[in-house]
Amino acid sequence: MSPVFAGVLQFLALFAALALAYRPLGDYMARVYSSDKHLRVEKWIYKAIGANPSTEMRWPAYLRGVLAFSAVSVLFLYLMQRLQGSLPGSLGFVSIPADQAFNTAASFVANTNWQSYSGEQAMGHVVQTGGLAVQNFVSAAVGIAVAVALVRGFARSRTGELGNFWSDLVRGTVRILLPISVIGAIVLVACGAIQNFSGIHEVGQFMGGSQQWNGGAVASQEAIKELGTNGGGYFNANSAHPFENPNPLSNLFEVFLILVIPFALTRTFGRMVGSVKQGYAILATMVVIWVGFTALMMWTEFAHHGPAFDVAGGAMEGKETRFGIGASSIFSVATTLTSTGAVNSFHSSFTGFGGGIQLLGMQLGEIAPGGTGSGLYGMLIMAIIAVFIAGLMVGRTPEYLGKKVGTREIKFAACYILVTPA
Structure with missing residues (x-):
């Protein structure tokens, strides 16, 4: 099977899996955020x-x-890193320096997950699992909660109430992110990802000598890392590391986790506002951008530009041989279009045009399809602006979902599109 054909087949399999999950997951999330009932475990959390x-x-x-x-999350994660040397399960690692601890805490709480450290050489089990992984859950839940609050603003009339933040936060974590992540972790373990709390041990190398490696609860953190469009890897090499992403099947599954909630939220939006067609309209826009970017990326990375490319079958520099060009291109587009920090190949080694696609994807990373929650509310801001401009062109008062778009709304929308790039 040629690499091009294999890459196309992987993309079609991913597309089909996302299509199958779209309606059930979208409808389920709509029920979660519309229900008046609270689970027993949720009541315990509210009481606490x-x-x-x-x-x-x-x-x-x-x-x-x-x-x-x-703010509390930043403080909590900062203190965990600063106290790491005194915590059990630290694997002998010292506390994280103050500036780096604050950088990491702010990054993970903001769902940016930008890393300035090598996880396997700096973070022990407690900080990785009790700190970073926890923020992977709650930061994603906050993003979905903000999107749901905006959706309620469109769906409701004659009231300024948008729901309850604490309820949305807990429900998103307990009913959506946690159960999917448990299933995701089991799948990743079955694919070969590690899940343990082993200490540091010597590992022999193929060419002689040895290297120190430590284990960790990698599969569980990997699942929410992708599902919550977070991206902070357990190891420095992130999803290019075989402990995090062992083979092409795990790679395709991780891309599925990255994209499934951002796409399904458009269905949730349609159900909550009472117009499924509006959800399909937003979905169509997201899908066109995603498919177009993926097609361009695979084309430019597979294109032959000389003898070295001919021998390798395309631009293989910076890409893992167990994934190849097709899977690396699919992953690259998915992670940049969702503002996810996960990588299974090194973006700086892509072709010039491929690197340009990645940079443009980062600039559009909050709308097409964007992160968990941020993609939906980013696209809704774009819809408000488009409706306003269209209304000016035809000389009619602009409306979206029965709500008039006036000066106040456009000022808020303008603040969003100016603040985001700034």
Whole structure:
């Protein structure tokens, strides 16, 4: 089988899997955020944090909840890193320096997951699992909660109440992210990803000598890393590392995890506002951009530009041989278009045109399809602006989903599109 044909088959398999998950997952998330019932474990959490999940919030209270929780999360993760040397399961690693600890804490809480450290050489089991992995869950849940609050604003009339942030946060974590991640971790373990709490041990090398490696709860962190469009890898090489991403099957599954919630949220939006067609319209825009970017990336990476490329079958520099060009191109487009930091190949080694596609994908990484939650609300901002411009062109008062788009709404939308690139 030629590498090109294999890459196309992988993309078609991914497309089919996403299509099959779209309706059931989207409908399920709509039910989760529309239900008045609370699970027993959720009631325990509400009691522990002193929150009343039945209290509706207007946008200032909802915003205060988001900011307060994020601030506490930054402090909690910062302290865990600073105290690592005194924590059990630290594997002998010292505490993280103050500036790097704050950088990492702010990055993971903001769902950016930019890393300035080598995970296997700096982070012990407690910080990785109890700190970074936890933030992978809750930062993604916050993104979905903000998107759902915006959707409620479109769906409701004659009220300024947007739901309850604490309820949305807990439900997103307990009912959506956690169960899917458990299944995802089991699949990754079955594919060969490691899941243990072993210490540091010597490993023999093929060419002689030895190297020190430590284990970790990698599969469980890998699942939420991709599902929550986080991207912070357990190891320095991220999803190019065989402990995190062992083979082509695990690679395709990780891409599926990255994309499934951002795409399915458009179905959730359609169900919650009572117009499935609106969800399909947003989905179609996202899919066109994603498919177009993937096709261009595979074309430019497979194109032969000389004897070396002819021998390798395309631009193989910086790509893992167990994945090849097709799987690396698919992963690269998915991770850049969803603002995910995960990589299974090194972006700086792609062709010039391929690197340009990645950079453009990063610039569009909050709308096509974007991260968990951020993709939906980013695309809704674009819809508001498009409706406003169209209304000016035809001389009619612009409306979207029955809501008039006036000066106040456009000022807020303008702030978003100016602040994001800045």
